[in-house]
Amino acid sequence: MSTVVRLVGCACWLLLLGGLMLSQAEARELRIGVLVFQNKDVAAKEWQDLNVYLNHLRPDVLFRILPLGKDELKRAVQDGQIDFMLANPAVYIRYQRYHGLSSPLVTVMHCYDEKSLHGFGVSIFCRADRADIQCFADLREKRFAVPYHLSFGTAIVQHEMLLNDLPEVRPEHLVEVGFPQQNTIWAVLQGQADFGFARAGLLEQMAANGKLDLDQLRILNRQPFADYPFLVSSHLFPEWPLAALRHVSLDDQCWLTAALLQWRQADHCRRPFSLHGFRTPADYTVVEEVMRKLRFPPFDSTPDVRTSDLWTLYRSQILVLLVLSAAIFALGLYLYLSRLQLNRIRRELQSSNKKLEQLATVDGLTGVGNRRSFDEASKRLWASAQRNRTLLGLLMVDIDFFKAYNDALGHQQGDWCLQQVAQLLGRACKRPDDLIARYGGEEFAILLPQASLDDCRHIARHIQAQLAERAIPHPCSEVSPSVTLSIGCHSQLPGVDGQLDEFILTADRRLYVAKNKGRNRICWDEREEA
Amino acid sequence: MRVRSVLLICFLLIIGVSLVAWNLSGRTPARLAIHPWIGYQSLTLCEQEGLLDARQVRLVSTASASESSRMLREGLVDGAAMTLDDVLSLRNDGVPLTVVLFFDASAGADLLLARPDISTLAQLKGRTIGMEDSTLGRLILAEALAQAGLTAQDVRLCYEIVFHHDELWRQGNVDALITYLPVSDDISRESHCLFDSHQIPNMVLDVLAVRSDRLDSLRPALEHLLEQHFYMLNRLLADNPDTLHRLAPLLGLSVEQVQSVLTKLTFPGLEWNQNHLNTENPETKANLNRLIRVMQHSALLGQRVDTAQLLDDSFLPRTFR
Numbered sequence: 001m002s003t004v005v006r007l008v009g010c011a012c013w014l015l016l017l018g019g020l021m022l023s024q025a026e027a028r029e030l031r032i033g034v035l036v037f038q039n040k041d042v043a044a045k046e047w048q049d050l051n052v053y054l055n056h057l058r059p060d061v062l063f064r065i066l067p068l069g070k071d072e073l074k075r076a077v078q079d080g081q082i083d084f085m086l087a088n089p090a091v092y093i094r095y096q097r098y099h100g101l102s103s104p105l106v107t108v109m110h111c112y113d114e115k116s117l118h119g120f121g122v123s124i125f126c127r128a129d130r131a132d133i134q135c136f137a138d139l140r141e142k143r144f145a146v147p148y149h150l151s152f153g154t155a156i157v158q159h160e161m162l163l164n165d166l167p168e169v170r171p172e173h174l175v176e177v178g179f180p181q182q183n184t185i186w187a188v189l190q191g192q193a194d195f196g197f198a199r200a201g202l203l204e205q206m207a208a209n210g211k212l213d214l215d216q217l218r219i220l221n222r223q224p225f226a227d228y229p230f231l232v233s234s235h236l237f238p239e240w241p242l243a244a245l246r247h248v249s250l251d252d253q254c255w256l257t258a259a260l261l262q263w264r265q266a267d268h269c270r271r272p273f274s275l276h277g278f279r280t281p282a283d284y285t286v287v288e289e290v291m292r293k294l295r296f297p298p299f300d301s302t303p304d305v306r307t308s309d310l311w312t313l314y315r316s317q318i319l320v321l322l323v324l325s326a327a328i329f330a331l332g333l334y335l336y337l338s339r340l341q342l343n344r345i346r347r348e349l350q351s352s353n354k355k356l357e358q359l360a361t362v363d364g365l366t367g368v369g370n371r372r373s374f375d376e377a378s379k380r381l382w383a384s385a386q387r388n389r390t391l392l393g394l395l396m397v398d399i400d401f402f403k404a405y406n407d408a409l410g411h412q413q414g415d416w417c418l419q420q421v422a423q424l425l426g427r428a429c430k431r432p433d434d435l436i437a438r439y440g441g442e443e444f445a446i447l448l449p450q451a452s453l454d455d456c457r458h459i460a461r462h463i464q465a466q467l468a469e470r471a472i473p474h475p476c477s478e479v480s481p482s483v484t485l486s487i488g489c490h491s492q493l494p495g496v497d498g499q500l501d502e503f504i505l506t507a508d509r510r511l512y513v514a515k516n517k518g519r520n521r522i523c524w525d526e527r528e529e530a
Numbered sequence: 531m532r533v534r535s536v537l538l539i540c541f542l543l544i545i546g547v548s549l550v551a552w553n554l555s556g557r558t559p560a561r562l563a564i565h566p567w568i569g570y571q572s573l574t575l576c577e578q579e580g581l582l583d584a585r586q587v588r589l590v591s592t593a594s595a596s597e598s599s600r601m602l603r604e605g606l607v608d609g610a611a612m613t614l615d616d617v618l619s620l621r622n623d624g625v626p627l628t629v630v631l632f633f634d635a636s637a638g639a640d641l642l643l644a645r646p647d648i649s650t651l652a653q654l655k656g657r658t659i660g661m662e663d664s665t666l667g668r669l670i671l672a673e674a675l676a677q678a679g680l681t682a683q684d685v686r687l688c689y690e691i692v693f694h695h696d697e698l699w700r701q702g703n704v705d706a707l708i709t710y711l712p713v714s715d716d717i718s719r720e721s722h723c724l725f726d727s728h729q730i731p732n733m734v735l736d737v738l739a740v741r742s743d744r745l746d747s748l749r750p751a752l753e754h755l756l757e758q759h760f761y762m763l764n765r766l767l768a769d770n771p772d773t774l775h776r777l778a779p780l781l782g783l784s785v786e787q788v789q790s791v792l793t794k795l796t797f798p799g800l801e802w803n804q805n806h807l808n809t810e811n812p813e814t815k816a817n818l819n820r821l822i823r824v825m826q827h828s829a830l831l832g833q834r835v836d837t838a839q840l841l842d843d844s845f846l847p848r849t850f851r
Contacts, residue, residue: 227778
C-alpha cells in the first residue's frame with residue numbers, strides 16, 4: 001500500500017515538475033534595452049527593483065532589463081534583439097527615424113533628496129586655475145572634451161554656444177575621450193582639453209563620494225534655476241523616453257506602459273538622479289529642434305528650403321543685397337557704356353591726329369610733302385645714310401620763268417602748273433623711300449636714298465623728258481614754248497663729320513648754276529653742264 | 531551730363547539704402563509694461579532667451595497691474611499686459627487702448643475661498659468677504675453672488691491688496707476671500723473653494739493692450755513680439771522642463787506651484803486669437819457685454835461704452851512657424 005502511495009506521490013511530483021518546466025519553457029521573454037554610460041553592474045543594480053516588479057506582476061512573461069553600451073544598443077535595435085528601448089532623447093529620435101520605433105510610451109522620472117527632478121541638463125566646466133577662461137564667451141577656439149562627438153551632451157553644449165553667439169566648436173578642437181562621462185573631467189583636469197561637460201548632478205555625486213574636489217573646477221554659463229538642485233550650464237531637456245520596437249505587439253506596449261506608470265521606486269532618492277518612476281510621455285519637440293539646428297543625425301542632410309523661407313528669414317538682407325546688386329549692375333553698365341564711348345572718341349582722335357599730321361607735312365596745293373616734311377625727312381634719311389654708309393641723292397627742281405607764267409596766265413593757272421609738275425615728279429620717283437617736297441614757291445626738292453650722282457642725273461633727265469612730252473604751254477619762256485625745269489643734282493656718302501646743310505646747299509648751288517647758265521638744264525657739278 | 535545722372539542715381543541709391551538701414555535700426559522700441567503674472571511671462575521668457583529684438587521691443591517691469599495702468603495713463607509706456615476689465619476702465623477714463631492679443635484666460639486661477647464652516651455660497655449672507663478693490667474682484671464677487679441669489683448688500687466687503695491676503699486671513703477678519711493663485715499654504719489648508727473662474731470660462735481674460743494712437747508706428751514691433759509669444763507659448767504648453775524652471779524664479783514659486791497654476795489657466799493659441807480678437811465674434815461679443823454689464827453695475831463704467839477699435843487681430847502672425 002505504502003509503495004502504491006509512494007508511486008502515486010512520485011507521479012504527482014513528476015507531473016507538477018513537468019508542468020512547471022513546460023510553463024517555464026513556454027514563458028515569453030520581453031527585453032528592455034537601457035542605454036548606460038557607466039559600469040553595467042551598477043546600472044543592473046539600479047534597475048533590479050523594476051525588473052522584479054515587472055516579473056512579479058506578470059509571471060507568464062519573463063522580463064529582462066539589459067544595460068547596454070552605445071554600440072551594443074545600436075546592434076540590439078538593428079537586429080531586433082530587444083523589444084523596448086530606454087535611451088536619451090537624441091538616441092531615441094535618431095533610432096526612431098532609422099528603425100521606426102514607436103512614439104514615446106513613458107518618460108523616466110528621476111529624483112534627488114525626495115524631490116522629483118524636471119528635466120536634465122549639463123554642467124560645463126573648465127579648470128578653476130584657468131585665468132583665460134572666466135566666462136562662456138572665453139570658450140571660443142578652445143579644445144572641448146567630449147565622450148563622443150555625436151553624444152546628446154555634445155549637442156547641448158554646442159547649442160548653448162550658438163545661443164551665446166559663439167561659433168560651433170570645430171571638429172579639430174573636439175577631444176574624444178570615450179565613456180563614462182567622468183573621462184571628460186579627467187581630460188580637463190589633466191590639461192588634455194580646455195573645457196568639458198558632464199550631466200548636471202554628476203559633479204556633485206563625485207564630490208559626495210570623495211572622487212572630486214569641486215574647487216578644482218569652474219562652472220560656466222550658470223543658469224538661474226532656483227528650484228534645481230545641481231549646477232546647470234545649459235537649458236533643461238525632457239528625461240529619457242521608453243519606446244517599443246516595431247515587432248512588439250500593441251497589447252505588450254499597453255501592458256508595459258500601464259505597469260510602468262504605476263511603479264514607484266521604494267528608494268528615498270538620496271543619490272543624484274535616482275530612478276524614481278515613470279510619467280506620461282514628455283514632448284520631445286525641443287530636442288528635435290536642437291538636433292535640427294545643429295544638423296545632428298538624422299537631420300544632417302540639407303533641409304528642404306523654399307524660396308519663401310529665405311524671403312521670410314532674410315528679407316531685409318535680401319533687399320539690401322538686391323539694392324547693392326542693382327547699384328553694382330548700374331555702375332558696371334555705366335562703365336561698359338563709358339568704355340564704348342571712350343573707344344569711339346579714341347578712334348576719332350586718332351583719325352584727327354592723322355589728318356593733323358597730314359596737314360602738317362603735306363603741301364595743300366600740290367599734295368607732295370611741304371618744307372617741314374622735307375626738313376624732317378632729310379634729317380632722318382641723312383642719319384640713316386650715315387649709319388648704313390649708303391649714298392643719299394638730292395634733286396633741287398625749279399620751274400623756269402614761273403613768275404612770268406603766273407603774271408601772264410594768272411595764279412589759278414600757275415597753281416595748276418605747279419600741280420602738274422608735282423604729279424609728274426611723283427610719277428618719276430617710284431621708290432617708297434623717295435621723298436618729293438615743295439621746297440618753296442616754284443621750287444621742289446627730291447630726296448633719293450641710295451642714289452648715286454648718275455642715278456640722280458638719270459632721274460633728272462627722265463623728269464625733263466616727261467615734262468617735255470607733257471608740253472605745258474609757257475607763253476613767256478625765253479627758252480622753250482612749254483614749261484621747263486632747271487635741276488641741281490647732288491649725291492653724297494655722308495661721312496661721320498658730313499653736314500646736312502652743306503649737302504643741301506651744294507644741290508641748291510648747282511640749281512642756281514643751272515639757272516644761271518640759261519635754265520632748262522641739269523647741273524651735277526658746278527663746273528659742268530648737261 | 532550722363533556722368534552726372536549716373537552719379538545722381540548712385541547717390542539716391544545710397545541714400546535709399548541708408549534710409550532702410552536707419553529705419554530698421556534707429557526706430558524707437560515699443561515699451562510695454564509687464565507685471566509679475568504667470569500669463570504674461572511668455573514675453574519675459576522671450577526676452578531672457580534673446581528672442582526679442584531689443585531695437586524693436588523693450589519690456590518694462592512693474593510691480594503690479596495698477597503701476598502698469600499708471601504708466602499707461604501717463605504715457606510712459608506704449609502698451610501693457612493687463613486684464614480686459616482694466617482695459618475697459620482705462621478706455622472709460624479716456625486712455626485710447628486697443629487689445630492686440632489674448633494672453634490667457636483664467637480657468638480656476640481666480641477663486642472665492644471660504645472657511646470650513648461655510649459650505650455653500652448662500653451661507654455667505656451676512657459674512658465678511660476680503661478682496662482686492664479691482665474690477666476682477668468685483669466680477670468674481672458679482673458672478674458668485676448671482677449664482678447664490680445674493681446681492682452685494684447681503685455681504686460685508688473688506689478691501690485689501692492681494693499681497694496682504696495671507697495676513698488678512700490669519701487675523702480672522704474675513705470669512706471668505708476672493709483671491710488668485712498661488713495662495714499660501716495657510717490659506718489653502720484652512721479653506722475650501724466655493725467658486726472659481728472655471729465656472730465663467732473666457733470671462734477673465736489677460737490681454738496685451740496698446741495705445742490706439744501708436745498702433746501704426748508700432749506695427750513691426752508688435753508683429754515681431756506676437757510671433758515670438760506664440761513660439762514661446764508652444765514650449766510652455768509642452769510642459770518643457772526648461773521653461774518651467776525659468777518661470778519659477780520669475781514668479782518666486784516652485785516648479786510644482788508653477789505647474790499647478792498652469793493647470794488653472796488656458797492659453798489661447800493663434801487660431802483662437804484669430805477667431806476671437808474681433809467684436810463681431812458672437813462668443814467675444816457675449817462675454818464682453820457680460821463684463822461690461824458687471825462693470826456698469828459696479829459703477830466702474832458709464833452707460834455708454836464704446837467698443838470701436840477695442841480689438842485688433844491684424845498684428846497676429848499670418849503664418850505660424
